Amino acid sequence: MSLFAEIALPVPLRQNFTYYVPEELAEIVRVGVQVLVQFGKRQKAGFVVGLSEKTELTEVKPIIDIVDPVPLFDEIELEFLREVAYLNFASLGETLKSALPTGFLVREKGRVFLENPSFVPQEAVSQKILSYLSNRGNASISTLRRLVGKHRLYYYLGKLKSARAISIEYDLVEQKTPLVKRVVRSRINDPDKLRELAVRSARNAFKKKALLYLLAEDPTREYDYSLLQKAFGSPALKSLEADGLIEVADEEILRIPQEFGISRPSTKIELTDEQKFAIRSILSSLDSPCVYLLYGVTGSGKTEVYIEIIREVLSRGKGVIYLVPEISMIPQLFTRLKLALAPERIAVFHSYLADGERYDIFRAVKEGIYRVVIGARSAVFLQLKSLGLIIVDEEHSSSYKQNEPPPYYNARDAAILKANYYSCPVILGSATPSIESFYRATKGEYKLLELSKRIPGSRLPSVEIVDLKDERASKKNFSILSSRLRSELENCLARGEKAILLLNRRGYSNLIQCNNCGYVPKCPDCGISYTYHRIGEKLLCHWCGREERATESCPNCGSFRFRFKGWGTQRIESELRELLKTTRIFRLDRDAVSLKDGASSVLSEFANSKGGILLGTQMISKGLDFPDVTLVGVLNADIGLNLPDFRSTERTFELLAQVSGRAGRGEKEGKVIIQTFSPSSPAIQYAISQNYHTFYTYEIEERRATNFPPFSKILLILLFHSNREKVARAAQELSEKLRAEKLEVLGAAPAPIERLRGEYRYQILIRNKELSPILKTLDKISLPRTLKVKVVVDPIELV
Template structure:
């Protein structure tokens, strides 16, 4: 009985009529032996040892270049277009390290990615594959922690950003997949760190090599690669000669004038999705806004309900029939009458993924639709179930937020629709163009991955935006050249390092006064390196008013001296009582 798992043992006991008392009596007489054996929650019982994936000539050449690059530099960037076969190279490199008795860390930006990667790696490495992320329970995470602490034997850990803190005994390789992703940056709460940068430091501590992989590398990383600080290897062709998807702009202003738009979908996008369904193919519709509608408004007086604790309008979620704050999570009932004019005129405006799902259902009745966003992936298994169902063809249309832009591999997708590109492009931040290019190029890369033709329709009211020129031709190098020139002219990273200094206070007058005082003192010491203070896009979160000061530091400056200077000013203001009731913190290299 001791060798059986709990379910089998219970079933046998029920079938035989035995109880725990009977078993205890039998054990006392020496008929059976009862003992405890520790069994890992992550034991793999499937088929493993299937062999390494076969590489094409182009992949093999890239693999050789990676090894040669590591002879001179510890960090190498692998720039490979979407579906170029970067994962196969990762598997070969992991095998190379493990055969030499060392461990590997495979970082991914999104928990959803662990689902597909785990099965692919387990087919090769079996139970030497470990998974670690925040959706696991404390007991599950402790088990992984203790295994690495007690056993330095070869293994590969697939994990999200917190995996960099695991106690590796013999780390030989760190892979940071989709290294450009802002999801690697921990914003709140502290510690505020970028897992990509922390992974580089972790690898250097162990004498390990680092491989950064992306189809759209961050501007800073690519700049370091082309200037010789990192090694650079490029895979600019899709696996086995596959073609990159055809990118098309849909001018929504012109389409509306012609009456070719119904709801939020243009006729062109509808026809693409309908054609894919007719061929037995799948489609992905991308909108980076969850909920049903982003704004509720009174049609009589224009009143917009806002959160009591944050300076943001509320998003309507139809499933729970509530207005929800996406910053503090507070739910509000939808008012029957407008609080301002007392008229029953509250309506919802705009589209979120929940509303897109509803509209797709009305356009294509009877078609299986899935939605992948924060609201549908609250529990640990939600990611896996939605992705697995779509991979197996149980759903034909997937409505997604940016979760799907992070390297998921779907072999039957032929159409991708970017429902509202303007919401991504028009954002007040120096990284907005980079973020928009990465997001659209990555989601487009989900189409046409298995030797099928892919189509991408980008709906926009700004077709003349210069970013689209690079997107339509999948021209990362052209985009990089344009972006690096902008960064150089306006003195932004990688030519400087940016530090944001945040001041928060419950009193709106006090926060302004403290921020002005702090900026003045810093400007005296650092001159025009200081900008602000300013109100961020959302100027109040969880009852705290916010001001932000920007500090630009030369790349060759001593960060330890800057840290000491900032700390001295903070201590001086604290001793003078100027920071009473305020929260001051720093965000280095913000994403």
């Protein structure tokens, strides 16, 4: 009987491929396993997503081998991921790949060979690559990556390959690397018996005797083989093993990081009537895929509601995925859940863990070792043994949207989809729900639950606006701190209290300019000005990661009148230390979080300090709970307010309302000072009143008038190419095809950031009442194959 497998390959093609299953593999090839196949001239790893006894194809290649006979996906998870792929216009293979830690995946390991030593390229990077190859003949891609640093290696390799100066060969390498430790156990549990054996040992077997005496001290203990081998030697160990007195075994060690939380006293909180009602409502439908929108003002006790629901889910033998948008939120949350759910073990899963840690946590969760997982976006793909609840905290956050690589999914939407397959509820929580979610709740698609007041003992903070135009004009104050905010900070520190300062920007200075010739250093690949980072004295492009060493003189005219303008978190930290004469400043931004345990370390130090200032970007605006924070300052509320994006007003309101909610969460009253050049902006005015309902009423009418979500579905197509004319022509042709299919098409037009990483970008926006006709049309027409195309369903940002 012939057997054919439908294989999903991680390539940007929305189709699967049929391969013949050799007779030798027929008994072990199952849906969900990873296999090796020939795809073009290269071998690739793919996933079996279907089996059949017939095919209409006349020529079918065989499966080469199986990576692992254990399926990586069961039927339910596979169907869930099929729909994720379809709804995000992604290939199933790319979606399956993104749902697994890299430890499960077979990767390509490339080696570059010199083919034409006489070829002379123009680019310095290409010259460096060929010079290295001319001395050695060939080199691995990983070696060349170290050679050229953060320059776009594959871009230059592609140009050299097109010129036939080099060739590249690929091998497949299995990534999976379980950590194994060799251990020694005594087969005899009687200490006296072990001592007797030591006494009866040969007189010259000193190390063997000593080892037996050691085992007699605690016969039940497990010893590290390498340590015993170093202390007593291999012959003594082998002799005892041969005599049957010890057992030597290899045991896998799970690389589970010990996520240290932030110490805080465990206090019993009396639930409010609103909290009790929310808990009863959700508990009434734990076995059905209901979507609950838990809208509660900041400090209203949403986490306490989550904890009570989690307890009940665990008592029923099921597990919980708890999603948060920012890694900085995890340390405090981990502590709260660890105290509330003890002795339940809690896992943490996010992108800053090592590959081996993510691989081991994924397996431990799948095997049921952990039933509660706190994680960022990708944790939605974890395969709990028995899923009973998904929580999406701060559901409004744009951080839930995947940027790269595909699929470009939103973890909130994926969570709702997954809960439907597993017949369990989803709780979407926020003090500032997304406009789309609140609209669905008002229409009855989601069940709305409200917590309208803060828990007893705390009140919403007072909010005050400082007009920076007036500060500059009348007070001649050009400092980052207005006189009002500076005075409040000084008073706050003098009382031994804490403050949070928000600036939605990182780095030391956001603009470098020569005061002599006006030259502004820009990234040559993106055409965007560099940001100066004082730590490391470097200029960094925050779009492509390219960096250069900062110089004191202007590269254009040689003048030493090089000035750093604007403000980044590093520069503000330096200014605050000088202005306020304090060292108790704790900075939390992407630079800090990029270090392992960076967020935990900063937040723990801030929590344990007596007074101090937490300075950071938007990651400090949500989820943090410090009862002794009495002051919040927003250094510039206008950042992002005037971007050409229909969500810019909503994002500004969310950011201001969320960060304001960090103040006054304890017994002491909180205060918020917002510095702005646009005090009359609707987003800022509604943030002052801290009334989400009034903001929603305003914003939903704006969306209705402009026909943007939730009144339509939008899809963004981005086209990339190094040749501007080619990408502009392709974008125009594609937009005409789409219009011919009776779709509303905005563009083609250059993207707001037209050049990025050396490529020109054009964009097309499609708008329609329903998503399905858009997806069907894109499947029907042919997207350009000669340039890179990125399709994003429901884009969070249009810039």
